Amino acid sequence: xxxxxxxxxIAASFxxxxxxxxxxxxxxxxxxxxxxxxxxxxxxxxFAKKIDMGGLTEILTVSFVIFMTILxxxxxxxxxxxxxxxxxxxxxxxxxxxxxxxxxxxxxxxxEGSGLKSTLWFSVFALLFFLLRDILGYGTLSxxxxxxxKETYLFNSYDTAxxxxxxxxxxxxxxxxLCMSFLLTVQLKMNAIEKAGVxxxxx
Numbered sequence: 001x002x003x004x005x006x007x008x009x010i011a012a013s014f015x016x017x018x019x020x021x022x023x024x025x026x027x028x029x030x031x032x033x034x035x036x037x038x039x040x041x042x043x044x045x046x047f048a049k050k051i052d053m054g055g056l057t058e059i060l061t062v063s064f065v066i067f068m069t070i071l072x073x074x075x076x077x078x079x080x081x082x083x084x085x086x087x088x089x090x091x092x093x094x095x096x097x098x099x100x101x102x103x104x105x106x107x108x109x110x111x112e113g114s115g116l117k118s119t120l121w122f123s124v125f126a127l128l129f130f131l132l133r134d135i136l137g138y139g140t141l142s143x144x145x146x147x148x149x150k151e152t153y154l155f156n157s158y159d160t161a162x163x164x165x166x167x168x169x170x171x172x173x174x175x176x177x178l179c180m181s182f183l184l185t186v187q188l189k190m191n192a193i194e195k196a197g198v199x200x201x202x203x
Contacts, residue, residue, distance in 0.1 A: 016097050017129055017176060020090045022167040025142035025149035027130030029083060031123050033072050034094040038119040040068050041098055062099070069095045082148040097122075129179065137167025 016034070020026055044064045048057040073091050077084040084091070098119075134142055141152045165171040 014173070014176060015100075016090075016093045017126060018169055018172045019093060020130075021086060022130070022133035022137045022172060023140075023142045023149060024127075024130045024134040025144045026083060026087055026090075027126060027134075028144055029076055029087065030090065030094055031126050031130075033069070033091065034097055034126075035119055035123055036072065037065055037068055037094055037098045038116060041065050042116060065095050065098055080144060080146050080148065083144055125179075129175070133166050133172065133175065136163045137171065138164070 016030065017027075020030055041061055041064065045057065045061045048060055053060060069092055073084060076087075076091070131141075134140055135154060138151075139153060139155045141154060142149045144150075166175055
């Protein structure tokens with residue numbers, strides 16, 4: 001992973017994860033949408049570059065992502081109106097994350113693979129984040145179904161009522177800060193080990 005991937009995680013996470021309801025059932029559609037939008041944006045951008053659209057390439061790509069977002073929302077409404085209504089404006093946040101990720105990697109070499117790989121890493125992080133909030137905040141494991149969400153109760157949330165804080169937006173922000181601090185600490189230790197290995201090789 002690139003060294004600046006954690007800064008991408010921070011920017012995209014606060015936009016996508018904090019505002020979304022703290023249930024895995026609501027997180028899964030957003031994660032799927034994010035990956036679809038990134039793959040579609042990459043494919044459309046490559047196509048536009050090949051046919052030499054010039055300065056219109058970026059504008060057309062943005063318009064295409066917006067179109068795909070609206071199309072995804074309509075499909076989600078057909079699958080589960082309850083989930084689509086609950087997510088509300090959160091459905092449009094993955095488009096912002098796609099713009100962020102794409103713009104960062106657009107100027108880098110091997111940008112086609114980097115953007116998709118970064119989206120995959122972010123999706124794994126987001127999946128674990130929604131799962132953690134679902135378990136801690138509600139004591140459940142939830143999945144999306146046509147009539148709403150299907151819950152599997154893991155423990156009685158009334159016995160651990162203090163954990164319901166993680167189901168709130170402030171709780172999500174705190175959990176994000178803790179996760180990012182952990183990831184950053186791991187990255188710093190990996191960098192230190194890598195530098196020590198290089199130093200040993202030079203000696």
